Amino acid sequence: MxxxxxxxxxxxxxxxxxxxxxxxxxxxxxxxxxxxxxxxxxxxxxxxxxxxxxxxxxxxxxxxxxxxxxxxxxxxxxxxxxxxxxxxxxxxxxxxxxxxxxxxxxxxxxxxxxxxxxxxxxxxxxxxxxxxxxxxxxxxxxxxxxxxxxxxxxxxxxxxxxxxxxxxxxxxxxxxxxxxxxxxxxxxxxxxxxxxxxxxxxxxxxxxxxxxxxxxxxxxxxxxxxxxxxxxxxxxxxxxxxxxxxxxxxxxxxxxxxxxxxxxxxxxxxxxxxxxxxxxxxxxxxxxxxxxxxxQNKAYWGEQELNEAFAGNADDRMIAWKKRMKRNLFKVVADQCGKLFDENILTIVWARRFAGYKRADLIMKDWERFTRLIERSDLPVQLIWAGKPYPEDEDSINEFNQIIVKTRLFKRCAVLTGYELTLSATLKKGSDVWLNNPRLYHEASGTSGMTAAMNGSINISMPDGWVPEFAKDGNNCFLIKPAPGTESEDEKDFTENRNLMDTLENVVLPMYYHNQDQWLSVMKQAANDVAPAFDSxxxxxxxxxxxxx
Structure with missing residues (x-):
């Protein structure tokens, strides 16, 4: 025995x-x-x-x-x-x-x-x-x-x-x-x-x-x-x-x-x-x-080099580390999708279990506005999706595949398969923005944004699950304003799509490209606030x- x-x-x-x-x-x-x-x-x-x-x-x-x-x-x-x-x-x-x-x-x-x-x-x-x-x-x-x-x-x-x-x-x-x-x-x-x-x-x-x-x-x-x-x-x-x-x-x-x-x-x-x-x-x-x-366990998900840069307030080291991690991620994108992403472009990732309430395609709800966002050259954006649907959930599998089909011709969009621990870590290290937009009160906690913040990726999120305990809008993350409770589910999707896009276009993109000091301040504050409060x-x-x- x-x-x-x-x-x-x-x-x-x-x-x-x-x-x-x-x-x-x-x-x-x-x-x-x-x-x-x-x-x-x-x-x-x-x-x-x-x-x-x-x-x-x-x-x-x-x-x-x-x-x-x-x-x-x-x-x-x-x-x-x-x-x-x-x-x-x-x-x-x-x-x-x-x-x-x-x-x-x-x-x-x-x-x-x-x-x-x-x-x-x-x-x-x-x-x-x-x-x-x-x-x-x-x-x-x-x-x-x-x-x-x-x-x-x-x-x-x-x-x-x-x-x-x-x-x-x-x-x-x-x-x-x-x-x-x-x-x-x-x-x-x-x-x-x-x-x-x-x-x-x-x-x-x-x-x-x-x-x-x-x-x-x-x-x-x-x-x-x-x-x-x-x-x-x-x-x-x-x-x-x-x-x-x-x-x-x-x-x-x-x-x-x-x-x-x-x-x-x-x-x-x-x-x-x-x-x-x-x-x-x-x-x-x-x-x-x-x-x-x-x-989530910071010792497992975090990176010693980035932690030291945060602790020493070493902005140059943070920037260099993030670009190196983006290059690692973009090798996966090139391998799976045949697209060459640029480390100098703001990269948004939506990655988690595929389920209807998590709304992987919310950013696409206004297709014309979405198209303008990913084709603009002045403040460019790269988008990556990843996640696993339940293998018998035909609706979620169809949603996953529809995103592949709809974004296939866009050079700055990629959908990755093989979403397990290693890819999850690669995405969190290599992203600038971690997108989380479930229907309000449907996410019990959600923890992917915690490990993203540990790796210098800034959350753009609905105020659901763990987020209200963490979020200081504009200080350590960016919040998506919820739709009025009186609206129908479909109306809420359109309203919250508009609020998401407004936040991206009016706050996130200008800060990333025109105010690097403020961007790094948000990144550092997020890392400071996420641990030890959200360390397991x-x-x-x-x-x-x-x-x-």
């Missing part, structure tokens, strides 16, 4: 002695470990990095996805396509542990692998796989693809994460004082804990929950009938499974159930905490919902203070 010393490799700091198991469906740890899709994984990866740096008594529990999320490639016409390619990870440690969980009334074998802390500088992370020889092909496929489109498979994935993760901890002889559900995917673990402790109050003492989704429709739910067939409720009869958390109706909502099982919960920004309380507070039996704003060391510490004690 693997020992505690082999798991941790370090002695937890006295300040962080409370033992925590952190359950998440995805972790963005390193480019070499492709078990993440986007923001949730970026967040959990930074959390584990800071937990390691602070020497916290925390273990991650996740899943080893055989084919990852997907590989973002291009078809013969240069449009995006999803490819599923088997991954191999020689750096993972075989724990020697294989155990069973019940899925659809049948035993499924689960193998546990360990990512040791020293490998990438994270808290220990156990990854579970059903893709082993002991299982039939159907059982092996449970851990093939992150967020599998098949409903029954996704339920099975939640069973493996929640019940399988809790089972593994017991087999290791580790009984965490706190089980932390990062999103609702692992909610099945509560039925395992109920079987163990026989008491909802005992579960509430041990379970905390982080919700990330500010839209009801985005919170996963399934019919009780299907969940019962899938053995989701562990050994609990389905009637008791409904009665114990007190959820009415025929569907089991993961988020609502998690809020009833947990003793404490949090939204991921102050604004999202307010939205979450409005969304769920009217339901009987939900726990207190506070807020802990997401953050603050976040990891705050979880211990607010949620784990």
């Amino acid at each position: 693997i020992t505690r010393n082999e798991i941790f490799g370090y002695t937890p700091d006295e300040k962080y002695q409370t033992s925590v198991a952190y359950f998440s469906m995805e972790f963005a740890i390193d480019q070499a470990l492709k078990i993440y899709s986007g923001g949730l994984g970026f967040l959990s990866g930074s959390h584990l990095r800071s937990a390691y740096e602070l020497k916290q008594n925390l273990i991650g529990i996740g899943i080893l996805w055989t084919y990852g999320y997907y590989d973002q490639l291009r078809d013969s016409e240069g449009l995006m396509k999803a490819a599923f390619i088997r991954k191999e990870y020689a750096f993972l440690k075989d724990s020697g542990i294989v155990f069973q969980v019940t899925v659809h009334d049948a035993p499924v074998h689960v193998k546990a692998y360990l990512l040791p802390p020293a490998t990438f500088g994270t808290a220990p992370l156990f990854l579970l796989s059903t893709d082993i020889s002991e299982n039939d092909e159907l059982s092996r496929s449970i851990t093939h693809c992150l967020y599998d489109p098949n409903e029954a498979t996704r339920i099975a994935q939640s069973i493996v994460l929640g019940i399988g993760g809790a089972t593994l901890l017991d087999l290791l002889g580790l009984e965490p004082e706190i089980y932390h559900m990062n999103e609702g995917h692992s909610v099945a673990l509560n039925f395992y804990l109920f079987d163990k402790f026989k008491n909802l109050a005992e579960i509430k003492k041990r379970v905390v929950f982080t919700t990330h989704t500010p839209e009801i429709a985005g919170n996963e739910s399934h019919s009780y009938k299907l969940l019962k067939e899938m053995s989701f409720f562990y050994h609990l009869p389905d009637a008791e499974a409904k009665l114990m958390p007190g959820i009415e109706g025929d569907r089991f909502n993961y988020t609502l159930a998690a809020l009833k099982f947990a003793g404490k919960a949090n939204g991921v920004s102050k604004l999202h905490g307010e939205v979450a309380r409005q969304m769920w507070g009217g339901n009987q039996g939900v726990c207190e919902i506070t807020s802990i704003t997401n953050a 060391a603050r976040m990891a510490d705050e979880y211990y203070l607010k949620m784990y004690r």
